[in-house]
Amino acid sequence: MISETHALALIGVMALGTMALRFLPFLLFSKGTPRVILYLGDVLPYAVMAMLVVYCLKSTDFMSASHGLPEILSVALVAGLHKWKHSTILSILAGTICYMLLIRIM
Numbered sequence: 001m002i003s004e005t006h007a008l009a010l011i012g013v014m015a016l017g018t019m020a021l022r023f024l025p026f027l028l029f030s031k032g033t034p035r036v037i038l039y040l041g042d043v044l045p046y047a048v049m050a051m052l053v054v055y056c057l058k059s060t061d062f063m064s065a066s067h068g069l070p071e072i073l074s075v076a077l078v079a080g081l082h083k084w085k086h087s088t089i090l091s092i093l094a095g096t097i098c099y100m101l102l103i104r105i106m
Helices: 004-028 035-057 069-085 088-105
Strands: none
Touching: 035 069, 069 088
8 A cells, every 4th residue: 555645746746747748739839830730630630530430340240140231331320420410429429329229130
């Protein structure tokens, strides 16, 4: 068991580390954000989403009984809902519910 002073010291070090990481960009980019950082801020969210889709669908077995139908329908629902309503939470929630229902009935 660690002592109270040791626990408080650990919490203090973690708080200082977190604060340093939060304040560092403001100190480094006080004269303006470099173009590379702005570019990465524009393209990385889409790249991360594409990687997540690939990661989620990489183990889909198209030779099984359902032939990947729950995954395909759920991805199509998410994409369609997001294109229509522009609501990330709605599309993810509906896609998750659709997938869970389809894997139970197929």
